[in-house]
Amino acid sequence: MKSTAIANANIALTKYWGKREDKLILPHQSSVSVTLHGLTATTTVEFDKKYSQDVFLLNGQEQSGEELERVVDILNILRQRAGSALHTKVMSTNNFPTVAGFASSAAGAAALALAASKAIGLSLDEIELSILARQNSGSGTRSVSGGFVQWLRGEKNDGSDSYGIQLANEKHWPEFRILACITTRQAKKIKSRAGMKQSVANCPYYSAWKESANKDSDEMKKLILKKDFTALGQLAEHNCLKMHAVMMATTPSIIYWNEKTVQLMHAIIEWREQGLECYFTMDGGPQVKIICLAKDVAEIIKRVKEQGIDEVLECRPGEGVRSTDNHLF
Numbered sequence: 102m103k104s105t106a107i108a109n110a111n112i113a114l115t116k117y118w119g120k121r122e123d124k125l126i127l128p129h130q131s132s133v134s135v136t137l138h139g140l141t142a143t144t145t146v147e148f149d150k151k152y153s154q155d156v157f158l159l160n161g162q163e164q165s166g167e168e169l170e171r172v173v174d175i176l177n178i179l180r181q182r183a184g185s186a187l188h189t190k191v192m193s194t195n196n197f198p199t200v201a202g203f204a205s206s207a208a209g210a211a212a213l214a215l216a217a218s219k220a221i222g223l224s225l226d227e228i229e230l231s232i233l234a235r236q237n238s239g240s241g242t243r244s245v246s247g248g249f250v251q252w253l254r255g256e257k258n259d260g261s262d263s264y265g266i267q268l269a270n271e272k273h274w275p276e277f278r279i280l281a282c283i284t285t286r287q288a289k290k291i292k293s294r295a296g297m298k299q300s301v302a303n304c305p306y307y308s309a310w311k312e313s314a315n316k317d318s319d320e321m322k323k324l325i326l327k328k329d330f331t332a333l334g335q336l337a338e339h340n341c342l343k344m345h346a347v348m349m350a351t352t353p354s355i356i357y358w359n360e361k362t363v364q365l366m367h368a369i370i371e372w373r374e375q376g377l378e379c380y381f382t383m384d385g386g387p388q389v390k391i392i393c394l395a396k397d398v399a400e401i402i403k404r405v406k407e408q409g410i411d412e413v414l415e416c417r418p419g420e421g422v423r424s425t426d427n428h429l430f
């Protein structure tokens with residue numbers, strides 16, 4: 102009863118920041134992301150009577166506390182569904198640095214959902230997998246499918262209508278690129294989960310953010326289908342700035358940017374004015390993700406390096422979660 106799955110990270114073009122329900126991970130707003138080729142989490146799950154408890158290793162380190170609990174939550178859902186009492190060993194590795202600031206938990210959540218459900222003998226469809234991944238990490242619901250994905254907020258209290266749907270697959274827009282610019286190697290101080298909870302409770306702008314982010318998500322869907330790069334970039338940047346405004350206006354304040362983040366934001370606006378079309382987006386961290394097209398990648402990377410930022414990761418739209426026989430143990 103062993104199975105292994107590979108899933109890619111994703112980057113939100115309109116963001117998720119805030120839960121309406123913590124345990125099931127139900128968001129206040131729909132969000133839209135692109136799944137990223139080459140940034141993978143690989144996860145092997147084995148259910149066996151030789152295990153007396155659930156063990157979870159991430160990048161070689163045994164996990165405890167909240168990290169372990171989040172995995173056990175998924176295992177418990179599956180055990181109940183399959184009528185099994187077996188314990189597991191779960192091993193997961195990411196091939197990209199956590200510092201890159203992609204919701205690293207997203208790829209892991211999607212890989213866990215597929216590997217664990219198969220290992221216990223269940224065959225789940227894409228929606229069921231997305232709902233399962235969501236309960237490990239919200240953004241994980243968007244890494245089940247490839248290409249461009251919308252996580253529907255849903256209305257129901259049981260979460261059965263809150264999952265990721267593919268808007269267009271990874272072949273829809275082959276020129277689309279994300280450049281992750283690493284502005285610092287320091288770990289961030291406030292985790293997204295804790296930060297967004299504070300924002301929901303203590304940001305006076307929260308309801309405005311919730312409403313406008315939902316509208317942005319539906320608009321983003323249209324722009325992706327039309328491949329309207331300019332409008333997409335403008336909306337992604339605007340949506341990101343609104344999310345960071347909410348973070349900053351939370352008590353206590355959440356400020357993820359450093360001086361290089363701000364320097365790069367200004368530079369990108371200037372490059373655009375000079376005719377080099379690119380847009381920024383930042384998540385719960387200081388790294389700047391540049392949204393651009395393949396034809397401009399070399400020039401943009403050159404200019405980013407001139408700003409004193411040496412590490413840049415280039416990503417294109419990638420595939421959804423899939424199984425492999427290359428088990429980690």
Ligand code: 2P0
Nearest residue numbers: 113116117238239240293294384385
């Ligand atoms: C996103 N982020 O839409 C937003 C933008 C960070 C900023 O999803 O608590 O790791 O596991 O649901 O998914 C990061 O939050 O949080 C995130 P949980 P998650 O990509």
